[in-house]
Amino acid sequence: MPDYDTARERFSWQEARAELAGLPGGGLNIAHEAVDRHAAGPGADVVALRFLGKRGEVREITYAELKRETDRFANVLQTLGVERGERVFALSGRVPELYVAALGTLKHGSVFSPLFSAFGPEPIEQRLRLGDARVLVTTPALYRRKVAQLRERLPGLAHVLLVGEEAEIADIPGVEDFRRLMGLADDSYEIVATAAEDMALLHFTSGTTGMPKGATHVHEAVVAHRATGRIVLDLHPEDVFWCTADPGWVTGTSYGIIAPLTLGVTAVVDEAEFDADRWYGILQDQGVTVWYTAPTALRMLMRIGAEVAHEYDLSALRFIASVGEPLNPEVVVWGEEAFGMAVHDNWWQTETGGIMIANYRAMEVRPGSMGRPLPGIEAAVARRDAEGGPALRGDGGLELTESPEEPGELVLRPGWPSMFRGYLGEEERYRRCFAGGWYLTGDLVRRDAEGYFWFVGRGDDVIKAAGHLIGPFEVESTLLEHAAVAEAAVIGMPDQVAGESVKAFVALKPGHEPDEELRRELLGFARRKLGPAVAPREIEFVAGVPRNRSGKIMRRLLKARELGLPEGDVSTLEGGS
Ligand code: AMP
Numbered sequence: 371m372p373d374y375d376t377a378r379e380r381f382s383w384q385e386a387r388a389e390l391a392g393l394p395g396g397g398l399n400i401a402h403e404a405v406d407r408h409a410a411g412p413g414a415d416v417v418a419l420r421f422l423g424k425r426g427e428v429r430e431i432t433y434a435e436l437k438r439e440t441d442r443f444a445n446v447l448q449t450l451g452v453e454r455g456e457r458v459f460a461l462s463g464r465v466p467e468l469y470v471a472a473l474g475t476l477k478h479g480s481v482f483s484p485l486f487s488a489f490g491p492e493p494i495e496q497r498l499r500l501g502d503a504r505v506l507v508t509t510p511a512l513y514r515r516k517v518a519q520l521r522e523r524l525p526g527l528a529h530v531l532l533v534g535e536e537a538e539i540a541d542i543p544g545v546e547d548f549r550r551l552m553g554l555a556d557d558s559y560e561i562v563a564t565a566a567e568d569m570a571l572l573h574f575t576s577g578t579t580g581m582p583k584g585a586t587h588v589h590e591a592v593v594a595h596r597a598t599g600r601i602v603l604d605l606h607p608e609d610v611f612w613c614t615a616d617p618g619w620v621t622g623t624s625y626g627i628i629a630p631l632t633l634g635v636t637a638v639v640d641e642a643e644f645d646a647d648r649w650y651g652i653l654q655d656q657g658v659t660v661w662y663t664a665p666t667a668l669r670m671l672m673r674i675g676a677e678v679a680h681e682y683d684l685s686a687l688r689f690i691a692s693v694g695e696p697l698n699p700e701v702v703v704w705g706e707e708a709f710g711m712a713v714h715d716n717w718w719q720t721e722t723g724g725i726m727i728a729n730y731r732a733m734e735v736r737p738g739s740m741g742r743p744l745p746g747i748e749a750a751v752a753r754r755d756a757e758g759g760p761a762l763r764g765d766g767g768l769e770l771t772e773s774p775e776e777p778g779e780l781v782l783r784p785g786w787p788s789m790f791r792g793y794l795g796e797e798e799r800y801r802r803c804f805a806g807g808w809y810l811t812g813d814l815v816r817r818d819a820e821g822y823f824w825f826v827g828r829g830d831d832v833i834k835a836a837g838h839l840i841g842p843f844e845v846e847s848t849l850l851e852h853a854a855v856a857e858a859a860v861i862g863m864p865d866q867v868a869g870e871s872v873k874a875f876v877a878l879k880p881g882h883e884p885d886e887e888l889r890r891e892l893l894g895f896a897r898r899k900l901g902p903a904v905a906p907r908e909i910e911f912v913a914g915v916p917r918n919r920s921g922k923i924m925r926r927l928l929k930a931r932e933l934g935l936p937e938g939d940v941s942t943l944e945g946g947s
Contacts, residue, residue, distance in 0.1 A: 381745030443474025479562030486618030490901030576841030594788035599629030699737035723788025833862030884911035
């Protein structure tokens with residue numbers, strides 16, 4: 371990017387679209403742009419993915435090999451009789467097969483939906499059901515612990531493909547061996563002639579109410595993945611890129627798989643979980659040049675001090691970006707001390723499919739700000755009405771803030787390629803995301819006089835813990851399944867490292883004692899069902915949870931009380947004045 375204003379003026383989505391190869395016979399397919407395009411050219415022998423296994427093993431896959439492997443997987447789906455548009459889910463750690471399955475699914479014209487492997491059986495069941503899963507790729511251990519028990523409730527799940535030891539898989543009824551099927555499949559496949567508007571990806575996300583929402587994305591999204599990879603992450607073919615996000619979340623797919631591959635770079639994938647020495651070691655030994663990570667990880671590194679970073683040779687590193695939660699200004703400043711460069715915060719969400727607001731390399735970083743809108747994106751700040759909905763003008767348009775610094779809801783003008791096309795099976799919920807010609811993001815922000823956006827908070831009650839978006843309703847519903855629980859309300863509590871942590875307020879049914887033993891039992895119960903990423907960290911017993919007169923839990927009030935903040939308008943509180 372030359373400078374921000376010039377880039378904005380010059381940018382057009384049509385031109386970004388024209389940089390793609392397109393399918394030879396017409397049409398557009400993400401996997402063709404990410405894999406086959408390079409496999410057919412001078413980039414064929416470049417390492418596309420470099421996998422760092424938990425135990426130190428390294429596996430490199432070139433673009434040419436990735437083409438053959440993903441072709442094989444597309445053939446596997448064809449042999450299994452999977453139809454175009456049907457959903458192929460993955461529940462696994464960051465192993466090569468996950469990446470091969472993702473891209474092979476796209477080649478086959480079916481829809482890929484990743485699940486986070488730390489989910490417990492309940493979030494997994496919800497998502498497989500809502501997404502009408504036809505195929506699931508997972509491992510023997512995850513299958514036994516989390517999926518086997520759900521099988522009879524998911525009759526549409528026709529094929530479960532396990533990645534693991536042959537002998538172990540042979541002992542499990544009702545599953546197939548991923549590697550065996552791959553071995554039988556041909557390594558050449560003609561990509562299905564997908565159209566730009568064909569559904570490609572299904573990403574689940576959470577709202578305040580109801581169950582998770584399946585945001586659908588189409589092949590056209592690749593236009594934005596590639597453009598933002600270049601404009602925001604500054605990726606060039608010689609780069610070694612490390613996106614630390616798990617593909618179970620949208621960042622790990624859009625930027626952990628698609629964006630870097632479309633630009634022909636080498637993407638590093640680490641199977642292991644966060645560990646400061648390991649991470650610094652990866653940055654050093656892999657010669658990572660561009661690093662895309664998250665505030666929680668940076669805060670964990672900050673805690674152990676910048677000196678540790680100085681023990682490593684990080685001279686290859688030239689650009690750091692962060693996403694997913696608010697990035698404290700102290701972390702940006704610390705980044706300069708530790709790495710000799712600013713951390714570039716950027717903002718987006720599952721629904722936007724790609725980065726929408728960012729600090730760019732060519733622009734001064736304002737610590738604490740998410741940056742300015744992507745060229746091609748129109749962003750504004752809208753006033754909210756008393757109920758928290760968008761304030762509408764007489765002509766039906768949105769009432770936008772006029773003066774800088776006035777907070778309001780971040781809204782985006784629809785029409786960019788990676789925008790979600792719906793919530794699967796929930797037309798009404800999708801429609802409610804739009805008003806007056808704008809997409810409502812649900813986030814509260816302010817914009818300064820120079821057009822930099824600053825995050826203020828969520829406009830709803832969802833929780834962001836260690837970068838994971840958690841719907842309070844989902845957690846409350848699980849707690850209510852316990853025989854002792856009469857009512858449950860869940861909020862996010864500030865957490866120095868993870869941003870927020872999940873806290874539950876629980877009212878018990880008569881005959882149950884609110885003691886330590888029951889608290890521990892409930893914590894364990896929720897953890898088993900929901901998994902550690904989603905389960906509450908803390909449970910407090912209460913006599914009842916505050917509700918308004920229509921019976922809605924007033925989580926905001928609970929939070930205000932918890933944090934000693936003003937309680938705001940409580941006139942609708944049940945039993946209140
Ligand atoms: P998800 O859909 O899981 O990617 O979560 C998206 C939400 O994460 C956004 O709506 C924001 O609330 C939050 N978020 C993402 N990026 C940022 C950021 N840079 N600063 C503050 N919040 C962010």
